[in-house]
Amino acid sequence: MSDRLTLEPPELGPADPRPRLTLVDGVVLASGSRCAACGHAIAVVPPRCPVCGGDTMEGTSFGPGATVFTATILRIPVPGREPPYGLAYIDLDDGPRILVHVIDSASDDDGDGDGVAVLPLRPGGRVHLAGWTEHGDPAVRPSPADREDAP
Amino acid sequence: MTTETAVWGVGTSLFGKQPQLSAPELTWVAVLEAIDDAGLAGASAIDAVYAGTVFGDPGVAQRALQSIGVTSVPIITIENACASGTTAFHEARLAVESGRYERVLALGIETMTAVFDGAIAPIRSDAEGAQGFAMPSIYGMSATRYVHEFGVTSEQMALVSVKNHRHAVGNPRAQHSRTVTVEQVLASRMIADPLTLYQCCSIADAAAAAIIGPRRSPSHPRDVPIRSSALRSGKLWDQRSSKVWGWDIVAETAALAYEQAGIGPSDVDVFEVHDAFTIGEIVTTEALGLCELGGGGRLVESGHTSIGGPQPVNPSGGLLSRGHPLGATGLAQIAEIVWQLRGEAGARQVDDARVGVVETMGGGAAGVDGNGCVVAVLGRS
Numbered sequence: 464m465s466d467r468l469t470l471e472p473p474e475l476g477p478a479d480p481r482p483r484l485t486l487v488d489g490v491v492l493a494s495g496s497r498c499a500a501c502g503h504a505i506a507v508v509p510p511r512c513p514v515c516g517g518d519t520m521e522g523t524s525f526g527p528g529a530t531v532f533t534a535t536i537l538r539i540p541v542p543g544r545e546p547p548y549g550l551a552y553i554d555l556d557d558g559p560r561i562l563v564h565v566i567d568s569a570s571d572d573d574g575d576g577d578g579v580a581v582l583p584l585r586p587g588g589r590v591h592l593a594g595w596t597e598h599g600d601p602a603v604r605p606s607p608a609d610r611e612d613a614p
Numbered sequence: 615m616t617t618e619t620a621v622w623g624v625g626t627s628l629f630g631k632q633p634q635l636s637a638p639e640l641t642w643v644a645v646l647e648a649i650d651d652a653g654l655a656g657a658s659a660i661d662a663v664y665a666g667t668v669f670g671d672p673g674v675a676q677r678a679l680q681s682i683g684v685t686s687v688p689i690i691t692i693e694n695a696c697a698s699g700t701t702a703f704h705e706a707r708l709a710v711e712s713g714r715y716e717r718v719l720a721l722g723i724e725t726m727t728a729v730f731d732g733a734i735a736p737i738r739s740d741a742e743g744a745q746g747f748a749m750p751s752i753y754g755m756s757a758t759r760y761v762h763e764f765g766v767t768s769e770q771m772a773l774v775s776v777k778n779h780r781h782a783v784g785n786p787r788a789q790h791s792r793t794v795t796v797e798q799v800l801a802s803r804m805i806a807d808p809l810t811l812y813q814c815c816s817i818a819d820a821a822a823a824a825i826i827g828p829r830r831s832p833s834h835p836r837d838v839p840i841r842s843s844a845l846r847s848g849k850l851w852d853q854r855s856s857k858v859w860g861w862d863i864v865a866e867t868a869a870l871a872y873e874q875a876g877i878g879p880s881d882v883d884v885f886e887v888h889d890a891f892t893i894g895e896i897v898t899t900e901a902l903g904l905c906e907l908g909g910g911g912r913l914v915e916s917g918h919t920s921i922g923g924p925q926p927v928n929p930s931g932g933l934l935s936r937g938h939p940l941g942a943t944g945l946a947q948i949a950e951i952v953w954q955l956r957g958e959a960g961a962r963q964v965d966d967a968r969v970g971v972v973e974t975m976g977g978g979a980a981g982v983d984g985n986g987c988v989v990a991v992l993g994r995s
Contacts, residue, residue, distance in 0.1 A: 533762070535757075559852060
């Protein structure tokens with residue numbers, strides 16, 4: 464059973480290292496910054512650009528669209544989590560590569576979070592930021608045409 | 615003027631889940647074998663120690679070494695993920711080369727069953743570890759990408775496991791000394807798609823050691839010259855990276871090591887490489903220059919990397935079958951190459967092995983192409 468999807472922003476502590484999402488007018492975006500000098504995009508806001516050393520990292524947001532670089536389904540126990548769950552590296556449009564959980568709530572007939580399938584994703588497929596897992600992880604849903612089981 | 619260096623002696627414990635043995639007990643076996651193998655009068659001949667461990671308690675090296683008389687000398691403990699042992703080896707070699715010390719013990723210690731019941735738990739302070747991103751999943755990611763991009767098949771990945779299990783049958787110290795078939799590998803339970811259980815290393819307890827010193831003479835029968843070693847940490851791995859995680863760090867570290875040794879990959883007779891997961895060996899053999907990008911699946915399928923083939927990879931059984939006690943792995947790889955180059959590898963001996971390469975890379979820090987990678991070239995010119 465995969466994780467459930469929620470649009471309720473989790474309360475992440477200040478030391479929580481996971482990528483931060485924001486909900487803007489019903490659209491889920493990823494927070495981060497872009498270097499004013501070289502344009503490098505990153506999912507945190509460091510004091511200097513890790514690529515060119517520029518000291519103007521402008522806070523911005525990315526997404527919701529993204530392309531899958533690669534993906535897997537983890538099926539072993541991890542403390543505090545119930546396997547299996549889908550994971551993917553996604554390249555946010557004109558933005559950074561981040562790790563996300565994959566939730567196929569399209570398979571959840573009554574929307575109660577039960578019956579959510581673990582979905583394999585194919586590299587190159589399109590996804591969009593969809594919210595958070597109940598553990599507070601950033602989560603994506605595949606675009607319908609990019610489901611691996613699509614005809 | 616730098617000093618030419620050599621491995622004087624090596625030693626290891628057995629590999630496997632050995633909760634009945636403490637870190638000191640495993641260490642005594644490895645270090646005393648290495649001391650005897652090096653022809654040292656005793657532990658008091660050691661000038662300094664570089665110890666690699668990932669999950670060892672603070673003070674694990676001092677706690678283990680005192681009872682066999684390695685005291686009072688500098689002991690430096692290193693954590694560099696799966697490359698901890700080879701990082702200790704690299705630093706020991708540099709210490710001898712620079713003249714800082716003469717007889718240095720490079721040591722790896724790991725007792726994973728004391729820490730974990732199953733797989734290594736993800737690091738919660740890491741951006742990906744905090745999402746439950748256990749190590750098998752990063753290699754599952756690489757495998758998915760390789761299936762998509764290069765058409766690597768499940769059977770090719772399984773063949774890495776089949777080969778390394780077969781090699782381990784000749785290694786009496788190995789954790790998994792039995793053969794498996796492609797069908798058995800693919801039928802074992804799924805761990806991180808598309809990787810199945812027999813494509814993933816187990817946790818293990820072990821210690822491994824090497825004594826490094828100046829090359830005693832060109833004709834010394836026991837010395838195995840160290841022709842080079844290189845250490846790098848990963849560059850940023852992000853949206854600009856077209857290759858899978860870990861490819862570039864291995865390629866760049868290997869290029870440095872080959873250049874220092876004055877050789878290319880075709881000059882190498884035997885390799886010990888980081889195959890914690892089957893796809894890891896496929897990626898690594900490409901990055902080490904044994905074949906082109908995307909050709910690693912066909913390489914293992916061709917038999918090129920089997921004992922009896924032109925360039926055997928992981929004659930010890932590798933991490934998959936000898937075992938992967940993280941901090942001890944690098945020095946177990948060094949020990950295997952030393953035995954191979956001396957012609958002491960028994961049933962798994964590679965014919966006419968004169969030049970050997972060790973490669974270890976470790977990860978776990980999100981955002982970079984690996985925490986660290988070491989590539990070392992051993993053998994006579």
